[in-house]
Amino acid sequence: MTNIAIMGFGTVGCGVADLLTDNRKRISASLSGDLCVKRILDLREFPQSRFASIITHDFKDILEDPDIASVAECVGGTTFAFDYTKKLLLAGKHVVTSNKDLVAAHGAELLAIAKEKNVNYFFEASVGGGIPILSPLHDDLAANNITEIYGILNGTTNFVLTNMSENGADFAIALSEAQHLGYAEANPSKDIDGIDTANKVSILSSLAFGKHVYPADIQTDGIRNVTRDDISIAESMGYRIKLIGRTLLEPDGSVYAYVAPHLVGASSELYGVNGVFNGIVVRGDYVGDVMFYGRGAGRYPTASAVVADIMEAYRYKEKRKELFWEDGAAVSDGSECESRWYVRTAEPCDASYFEEFDMISASCFMTGKMTNHNFRRLMDIFRKKYTVACAFRILD
Amino acid sequence: MTNIAIMGFGTVGCGVADLLTDNRKRISASLSGDLCVKRILDLREFPQSRFASIITHDFKDILEDPDIASVAECVGGTTFAFDYTKKLLLAGKHVVTSNKDLVAAHGAELLAIAKEKNVNYFFEASVGGGIPILSPLHDDLAANNITEIYGILNGTTNFVLTNMSENGADFAIALSEAQHLGYAEANPSKDIDGIDTANKVSILSSLAFGKHVYPADIQTDGIRNVTRDDISIAESMGYRIKLIGRTLLEPDGSVYAYVAPHLVGASSELYGVNGVFNGIVVRGDYVGDVMFYGRGAGRYPTASAVVADIMEAYRYKEKRKELFWEDGAAVSDGSECESRWYVRTAEPCDASYFEEFDMISASCFMTGKMTNHNFRRLMDIFRKKYTVACAFRILD
Numbered sequence: 001m002t003n004i005a006i007m008g009f010g011t012v013g014c015g016v017a018d019l020l021t022d023n024r025k026r027i028s029a030s031l032s033g034d035l036c037v038k039r040i041l042d043l044r045e046f047p048q049s050r051f052a053s054i055i056t057h058d059f060k061d062i063l064e065d066p067d068i069a070s071v072a073e074c075v076g077g078t079t080f081a082f083d084y085t086k087k088l089l090l091a092g093k094h095v096v097t098s099n100k101d102l103v104a105a106h107g108a109e110l111l112a113i114a115k116e117k118n119v120n121y122f123f124e125a126s127v128g129g130g131i132p133i134l135s136p137l138h139d140d141l142a143a144n145n146i147t148e149i150y151g152i153l154n155g156t157t158n159f160v161l162t163n164m165s166e167n168g169a170d171f172a173i174a175l176s177e178a179q180h181l182g183y184a185e186a187n188p189s190k191d192i193d194g195i196d197t198a199n200k201v202s203i204l205s206s207l208a209f210g211k212h213v214y215p216a217d218i219q220t221d222g223i224r225n226v227t228r229d230d231i232s233i234a235e236s237m238g239y240r241i242k243l244i245g246r247t248l249l250e251p252d253g254s255v256y257a258y259v260a261p262h263l264v265g266a267s268s269e270l271y272g273v274n275g276v277f278n279g280i281v282v283r284g285d286y287v288g289d290v291m292f293y294g295r296g297a298g299r300y301p302t303a304s305a306v307v308a309d310i311m312e313a314y315r316y317k318e319k320r321k322e323l324f325w326e327d328g329a330a331v332s333d334g335s336e337c338e339s340r341w342y343v344r345t346a347e348p349c350d351a352s353y354f355e356e357f358d359m360i361s362a363s364c365f366m367t368g369k370m371t372n373h374n375f376r377r378l379m380d381i382f383r384k385k386y387t388v389a390c391a392f393r394i395l396d
Numbered sequence: 397m398t399n400i401a402i403m404g405f406g407t408v409g410c411g412v413a414d415l416l417t418d419n420r421k422r423i424s425a426s427l428s429g430d431l432c433v434k435r436i437l438d439l440r441e442f443p444q445s446r447f448a449s450i451i452t453h454d455f456k457d458i459l460e461d462p463d464i465a466s467v468a469e470c471v472g473g474t475t476f477a478f479d480y481t482k483k484l485l486l487a488g489k490h491v492v493t494s495n496k497d498l499v500a501a502h503g504a505e506l507l508a509i510a511k512e513k514n515v516n517y518f519f520e521a522s523v524g525g526g527i528p529i530l531s532p533l534h535d536d537l538a539a540n541n542i543t544e545i546y547g548i549l550n551g552t553t554n555f556v557l558t559n560m561s562e563n564g565a566d567f568a569i570a571l572s573e574a575q576h577l578g579y580a581e582a583n584p585s586k587d588i589d590g591i592d593t594a595n596k597v598s599i600l601s602s603l604a605f606g607k608h609v610y611p612a613d614i615q616t617d618g619i620r621n622v623t624r625d626d627i628s629i630a631e632s633m634g635y636r637i638k639l640i641g642r643t644l645l646e647p648d649g650s651v652y653a654y655v656a657p658h659l660v661g662a663s664s665e666l667y668g669v670n671g672v673f674n675g676i677v678v679r680g681d682y683v684g685d686v687m688f689y690g691r692g693a694g695r696y697p698t699a700s701a702v703v704a705d706i707m708e709a710y711r712y713k714e715k716r717k718e719l720f721w722e723d724g725a726a727v728s729d730g731s732e733c734e735s736r737w738y739v740r741t742a743e744p745c746d747a748s749y750f751e752e753f754d755m756i757s758a759s760c761f762m763t764g765k766m767t768n769h770n771f772r773r774l775m776d777i778f779r780k781k782y783t784v785a786c787a788f789r790i791l792d
Contacts, residue, residue: 019539019682029606030538032718124536130683132528132536139535140520140528142426143415143703210425269689272668286415287526287700290690293665294683304683307539315718321711322428 002317003038004310005062005071007084009046009055012098012125013074015303017051020310027307031314038068063087070313072306073097078105089113089121094317096309098125098302104199108212108327120320122309127153127200128278130301131294134207135312137282138323144284146208150246150395151280152273153200155296156184156191157223157243161261162274165231165240171224183276193222194243194259201245204280205257209249211329219258225390226261230344233364239263240271244395248337256334263342265396335373340394342366343379346387354378366394398713399434400706401458401467403480405442405451408494408521409470411699413447416706423703427710434464459483466709468702469493474501485509485517490713492705494521494698500595504608504723516716518705523549523596524674526697527690530603531708533678534719540680542604546642546791547676548669549596551692552580552587553619553639558670561627561636567620579672589618590639590655597641600676601653605645607725615654621786622657626740629760635659636667640791644733652730659738661792731769736790738762739775742783750774762790 004020006013020027020037028034039062040055049055062068063084071088073095075081081102088095090113097103103110103123114121124134137146152158156178163174175192178184190196198220205213223243234241242264247257264270269291273279278296283289295301312321343351344364351357356368356378367375379388400416402409416423416433424430435458436451445451458464459480467484469491471477477498484491486509493499499506499519510517520530533542548554552574559570571588574580586592594616601609619639630637638660643653660666665687669675674692679685691697708717739747740760747753752764752774763771775784 015682023539023541023682026541027539030534030718131686132532135536136528136532138426139708140531140704141700142707143419143423143700145419145422269668272665284700286411286419286696286703288691288694288697290527290688292686292688294686298684300682301684304537304539304680307682308536311538312535322426 001034001036002069002314003067004035005039005041005068006037006074007041007062007071008074008076009040009042009044009051010074010076011299012302012306013040013042013072015299016072016074016306019300019303019307027311031311033314035310035314039065059084063091068093069317070094070096070310072310073099074306075099076101078102082106085110086113089117089119092117092119094120094313096122096306096313098123098306100126100196100199100203104202104215107203107206108325111324114320115324118320120313120316120323122312122323123203124309125302125305127203128280128292128294129296129298130304131278131280131292131296132305133280133292134203136292137204138207141282141284141287141290144286146249146282146284148246148248148283149204149208149280150244152242152270152278153197153245153280153296154191154243155276155278156188157197158274158278159183159276160192161223161226161231161241161243164226164228165235168228170228171226192224194220197243197245197259201247201257201259205247205255206325206329208247209255209329210325212325212327213247213255213257213329213331217257217329217331219260221260223261230390230392233360234263234342237360238266239394241392242270242273244270248334250332250336254330254332256332256337258334261392263392263394265394268395270395335371337372338369339372339375340367340369341375341391342394343391344389346389349386351382397430397432398465398710399463400431401435401437401464402433402470403437403458403467404470404472405436405438405440405447406470406472407695408698408702409436409438409468411695412468412470412702415696415699415703423707427707429710431706431710435461455480459487464489465713466490466492466706468706469495470702471495472497474498478502481506482509485513485515488513488515490516490709492518492702492709494519494702496522496592496595496599500598500611503599503602504721507720510716511720514716516709516712516719518708518719519599520705521698521701523599524676524688524690525692525694526700527674527676527688527692528701529676529688530599532688533600534603537678537680537683537686540682542645542678542680544642544644544679545600545604545676546640548638548666548674549593549641549676549692550587550639551672551674552584553593554670554674555579555672556588557619557622557627557637557639560622560624561631564624566624567622588620590616593639593641593655597643597653597655601643601651602721602725604643605651605725606721608721608723609643609651609653609725609727613653613725613727615656617656619657626786629756630659630738633756634662635790637788638666638669640666644730646728646732650726650728652728652733654730657788659788659790661790664791666791729768731767733768734765735768735771736763736765737771737787738790739787740785742785745782747778
């Protein structure tokens with residue numbers, strides 16, 4: 001029997017305990033090995049829980065127990081979780097997590113410790129919740145040179161944008177409905193301002209391209225600037241507005257990554273990804289484009305991915321899996337990356353003197369395909385005369 | 397260095413040789429181990445190929461070479477491929493393949509040999525081409541009880557149906573265009589009659605539910621019965637017609653699997669899967685629904701999956717991966733499975749005396765939700781008066 005510990009008995013930790021216990025028979029059959037939850041660390045008591053007897057408040061009960069082989073870190077954040085994870089890896093235990101903040105902030109350091117100690121550090125659940133994405137990217141697409149990954153990586157913002165689109169709701173109303181339904185937190189900044197998406201782009205980039213791309217290197221715009229009018233103008237032209245996280249490998253080996261709202265055309269795989277769903281497209285030189293789709297969050301989908309990692313750590317318990325990235329990615333500002341743009345100004349404008357620009361309405365226009373460098377340069381000129389309220393890329 | 401052999405230097409075999417050679421640096425870095433193509437078996441000569449010097453016509457050059465650890469079977473079919481695969485597994489070599497015919501026909505037997513000999517038999521490329529599906533199903537969703545899998549598993553039929561829909565083409569014309577573009581073979585029966593899809597349903601069912609479901613146990617209807625009129629009637633009600641392969645675990649542990657055209661509603665994940673693309677939905681008790689999407693065929697996407705399996709066999713070269721199913725699934729006829737149906741008759745009909753039926757036109761109606769048992773019973777009555785030209789399930 002292999003003993004597992006869970007740190008943090010909140011939404012995810014509780015789902016992990018349930019899944020390991022309720023599907024124990026299936027899990028054991030699949031592994032030819034039995035997994036059992038021995039300890040759960042939390043500051044609180046849970047007298048009503050079926051797991052009450054194995055709750056501990058002392059991290060040492062896990063760290064110093066030689067019978068605990070793998071630990072699911074469901075604490076969240078980057079303080080205690082960071083400290084605990086380091087200590088557990090150094091003690092030779094496998095650690096799995098859904099903690100995207102921690103992996104985005106300290107992944108390279110933690111993977112280096114795991115490698116040194118010949119243990120596994122896995123985090124499938126940190127991107128796309130229950131949707132298999134990191135493991136397929138690392139294993140099944142391993143023969144490909146990955147050139148680009150982009151997707152809808154945050155269900156909360158996608159729910160808000162879908163709601164604005166389907167019900168003509170204002171941003172504030174759509175957001176408060178998302179909060180009411182439990183899809184958005186009381187302080188929604190992490191979702192709405194694109195921070196959560198940037199953490200996921202950091203992880204996808206680092207895994208795909210082999211060097212840590214930090215969130216600070218990812219230009220991040222959220223959806224606060226998206227108005228009901230933008231959405232209806234976009235729709236009249238056959239587009240939906242989506243918050244897209246994207247990372248590209250430049251020809252010189254540097255990485256260009258950003259998070260921003262896009263106008264997504266009907267021919268894109270992401271056009272049909274609505275509500276709280278996530279969709280992630282991976283482009284490889286041999287496989288072409290593949291997409292992974294599903295609910296990107298929630299207790300049980302996330303638990304599904306955390307437990308899959310616990311099982312994978314069991315499969316690789318003797319010889320660790322070669323899942324690793326180094327520190328120090330070269331980051332690009334994407335000057336040569338080409339897009340078409342949708343631009344709205346605060347006042348009526350005339351952009352027709354730029355050959356590449358097409359007026360849509362009195363204060364909106366679309367550009368032709370141009371490099372970021374040229375777009376920025378033209379916008380600098382344009383801003384001398386007008387106030388640019390928003391500028392969104394177009395994904396056809 | 398680990399030596400690989402490829403059997404069959406056709407479309408897939410050639411793609412595998414190219415990928416292993418051209419992306420060798422990336423593959424080696426990912427594995428911390430070097431893979432090299434040592435031998436390629438084919439009856440023909442390829443004097444112009446860069447692989448000319450390693451072509452052999454003698455299977456023994458592979459079977460009896462102790463330096464060859466893994467073999468990619470790209471021969472196809474179930475005669476030579478079956479014989480070669482058995483001999484290679486018995487000789488202690490790992491075998492990987494995209495050969496869905498062989499896995500659907502003899503998977504349980506080959507997996508039993510692989511298990512006995514402690515080697516791997518992998519076939520990721522047999523379903524969905526380059527789309528990662530079997531490995532995510534087996535590894536990443538391993539903690540879930542899988543209850544259902546359904547999808548568009550054949551690009552040829554989906555191309556034909558999409559073409560009929562978008563261009564108002566007749567079946568025969570859409571098919572001959574698919575043949576002209578190389579998406580359909582001169583004898584298109586395997587695709588058009590649903591046989592290829594049934595093979596893939598056989599493999600998905602067997603892997604998900606742990607016992608071999610043979611193609612003969614899968615009721616299989618193709619798309620020859622779908623007319624331009626069916627498509628336009630379906631479209632007027634917001635549906636697209638798709639060939640769906642589906643497998644369900646019944647409450648008693650038996651498996652109900654079938655292949656048939658469906659009317660797919662706009663809210664289904666499969667509605668947007670058009671042209672040569674495949675989309676496969678997996679339903680698990682914890683993860684909910686996840687979808688895998690991409691091009692389901694083609695030399696390089698398929699090679700991507702075959703090489704991923706070669707890499708996975710390398711990772712599990714000492715202790716084989718627990719990928720296995722037994723023989724002898726209990727098969728259900730799905731009597732209790734519920735659907736709504738679209739029915740067209742050869743002549744004008746009146747189905748309004750059945751309470752559950754709604755006339756759409758003079759010779760078309762839709763039913764309410766009913767069990768297969770009840771639908772079959774009602775159709776038996778109905779057939780006494782009318783000729784049923786087609787009956788398709790509705791997937792909302």
